[in-house]
Amino acid sequence: MDKKLKDRKDIDDKYKWRLEDIYANDEDWNKDYDNVKKLINDILNYKGKIKDENALLDVLKLNEEISMITEKLFVFSRMKRDEDNGNGKYQALADKAMRLSIEVSSATSFIVPEILSIDESTLKSYIDKNKDFSVYRHFLEDLLRYKPHTLSESEEMILAESGIMAEAPGNVFRMLDNADIRFPVIKDEDGNEVEITHGNYIKFMESKDREVRKNAFNALYSVYKSFVNTYASTTDSNVKKDIFYSRMRNHKSSLEASLFDDNVPKEVYDNLINTIHEKIDLLHRYVALRKRMLKLDEIHMYDLYVPLVKDYDKEYKYEDALEIVIKGLSPLGDEYINILKDGFNSHWIDVYENRGKTSGAYSWGAYGTHPYVLLNYQGKLNDVFTIAHEMGHSLHTYYSNKTQQYINSQYRIFVAEVASTCNEAILMNYLLENATDKNEKLYLLNHYLEEFKGTIYRQVMFAEFEKFTHEEAEKGESLTPEKLCRKYHELNKYYYGNDIVVDDGIDYEWERIPHFYTSFYVYKYATGFSAAIALSQMILNEGKPAVDRYKEFLKSGGSDYPLNLLKKAGVDLTTKEPILNALNVFKSLLDEIDGLII
Template identity: 45%
Template sequence: MTTYKSREEVDDREKWNLADIYPTVEDWQKDVELIEQTAEQLKKFDGNIHDGKTLYSYLSESEKVSFTFGKVFAYGMLYVDIDTRDTEAQSLLDKAKQLSVKVNAATSFFMPFLLGLEESILKNFMKQEKGLQYYEKDLLDAYRYKTHVLSKEKEEILSQLGEALSSPSHTFGMINNADIKFGEVTNDDGEKVELTRGMYAKLIEHPNRNKRKEAYKAYYQPYVHLKNSIASTLSGAIKNNVTVSRLRKYPSALEKALFADNVSKEVYENLISTTKANLGSLHRYTEIRKQKLELEELHQYDLNVPLVEGVEKEISFEDAYETMIDALRPLGEDYINTLASFKNARYIDVRETPGKRSGAYNMGVYGVHPYVLLNHRDNIDGLFTLAHEMGHAMHSHYSHKTQPQNTAKYSIFVAEVASTVNEVLLINYLLNKETDEKLRQYLLNHFIDKFKGTLFTQVMFGEFEKITHELAEKGNPLNAKLFNEVFEKLFKEYNGDQIVLDEEVKYGWSRIPHFYRPFYVYKYATGFASAVHIANRILEGDSKTKEAYLEFLKSGSSEYPLDLLKKTGVDLTSPEPVENALKQFKELVEEFSKVITV
């Protein structure tokens, strides 16, 4: 595998081209100035919207600002992520963030104004101005929020409190990313060195159990040490969320979080209850792990080590792209041809280089095209990451191409569906094609672990959030002791009696940044279950599901997420999609138990 010492060493075809957004930084600056001027003009509409014509003028001007700001922000973010050490790039992104504050301030009057209108007056405005038909769904949908939007003065106060209310999240971010110092581990030369997150990710999968245990203890050391400080930040975040939910007259913090997607709390509760009713197969997988590793006691630091060793298959980026294309052929010619065209169009930043942002993501830039960041590794994991992110990219491409600006951006609720459908198609393709028995075992193990991490673990996290928010709503004090008790009980329920619980297990809550974005993680699980359902139907040759799925990719946010999914045959208001996914997990575990040599 090639290691790049600088970005200059990477072939231009494997670097994204920001000139597709702005040819130069000077062109970017012109749009920054344009937005600043237009934002000032938007303020003039405050108190001066009296008919359909002025309402349409405000909405169309606001949409133009939104379109241009989307490009300005994307350019700054993508520029920074090329090299996070670049101070010029940082200054562009900082300027874009400051611009966001100005735009939000200039438009903050609108929602209280709109909801202060009688619906009959709004409909009369629509009769006066035909152009308002384009905004009709958004305008009428806003009335769902009527009982939850405060007066203009109170909204301004809440807006000004925004930074203070997000303080627990920022504080945790500083603790977790800047201040935490992990314990020491022993390197290959027998020297003690400070553990890093990157080292931990590798060591927790190390075949040497002593290495895993040492890394596990060192990783949790600062979280245990800072338990009360982190409990304070999490408690503050939960209480702030509960308080704002009450101020906005929601029945609960959970229902506030679900409101935007028009999802009932029954969907959330059904996900938890259905998953918990099917934990037997997860417990069985834990037993297999214990047997395969030949352990008298199974600990948390034994849960990440691959059960199939010695599978080192090198897959170049070129070969990975070709394999992905072949695996996704069931999605049809248009999907495949479009996806193939992305490779040489410089939509993808492929290689890991010094200073580049870690991980992988897709960013759809409306009016331009998707941008995909990778730090590609020439192995099976790299292949799966590629298929995952290109699923997001195709979702962005189709939605942006088909939908007008105001409905082009898809909800996070459905975001993981497109990426996971690709992964399910890929794993099936590889399993059907692969003749090497050891590699087949590795692929099964990989998919089972993906299932566990994306569905079971996220549901467990979702239940932790539900319990802790309900305790806060009842006035119970939130502290490290309570968080420990709730988390440890859930961990044992989900993972079974085969695992010996170390002291560190109960502190699992203290390291999860998603808990500062309440009731978000469940979407990973619903997205995964939905994708498994859709992909399996497509693999069975169901042409109606395939066509419905392609339409889903083109739908953006033109309808609520549950309604979009229903058109693909997935009804998350019933237990069926989650039950079907869990049934497949059980079958995978049973197959794995037969082929794995213990």
């Protein structure tokens, strides 16, 4: 692979996605843009007039059409910009699409309040008696669910205006954490002086040189310690913001207000934490295993990320990676694999990095066209998993868009990572079964164990910390720096066990977690991962019946609430079973790696 970064024009076309499948040319894009402008005027004519059954149906259909075309315009322009962010033409087109999206949002903002002003029994009669409303049933019934938590028009306007102030805690955090803070310079493995940044900190934590890890850890958290009063203030303000909105909208607590959107009962959140507590010994066992494999007298917090297996650096050609993914995902059946192959062969994927291309990886697309995947393929094992992960998203989107009308096609964030993680789990099973030597198997096991540690245990620890901060504030208690640090220290000690030295620096880690400013979000990582592991085990053990249930889940999109969709696939997150099943896989991995290092 060439080391020099290529310009976009120098990348072979066979490794580029084909966005012409969305719009053949800019002229077609502009036609749709002009059409949306016209449709905005059309829908505004219905303002104040949609209590009538026919008018309501017309507005729902028109709003769906506007949203669908606007999304298509936005997705195309953003993906064209992502090919090369230095391309001024598509910078301008993306900006134009963003402005149109805002205009559409503003123009259609009257629809929901007017629907909610319709008498509930009248609205239900429309849904029950007119079959044309059937596709909008879930959307309308969900709106009615919000009615007890929706205020008067003037009150809603006040809450909307307060949103600017409500963003302050998160904005202050981001400015302080990303713009103002400076971390010390330390020496890397080669003796070079390097300034610690958010970007390179994890690399220091993965360093084979323990002194580098220790110095990076102590240097980073010495800075957070010096800003603890400011971070405690932003945290306290953010929690009070959540409490304010939950009370204004008549919810029992800020946790229940947050869960309401996905229609998830509080018991699911509590059940997750309690189940992890029941199996906390498995994480303690993994920490002890790390201590043993790293040959340490004491294991510290800065020893939790260094790879257990040294010098595994296998390269994978892109075409070979595709074959591995195809073979690895074969338990999902011929239909799934044929769609996967079609995606590989039909320019769904933009493979290699080029100058100006957006970094990272994602799956995206617009309703009515196939999904797309952006990669920056480097030929490492992680890149092979990334292909499986992003194609999991893409096939979820493919099945959903093919089966559901636009209004019900978009699945919620709660289940967004299930299909992608399920693919990774099935691929991991294949790779473990076909590992060619002990070192490769150890590397894979370490990779998988870290997924469990980071996505279940660590995220649940975060979720428990969030629950504590909000409950304390709801009781009228102050969130002082001392209280926050003490609780975070206690949680780390509880989660990682007696084998680890809980260094004082970790007491300040809560300060640097951006997800805490999107409250009660992190638990979804743990539930999604647990659901994916449970589904992957069903697919591997049951075969076709489980695959059929799983594909029905993929086809369901956003046509029902997340818990209901998962339940139909065989995963009931209102019970402990999926979490326990996932942790049984974690235990089996620990057993396997134990057997290899005896």
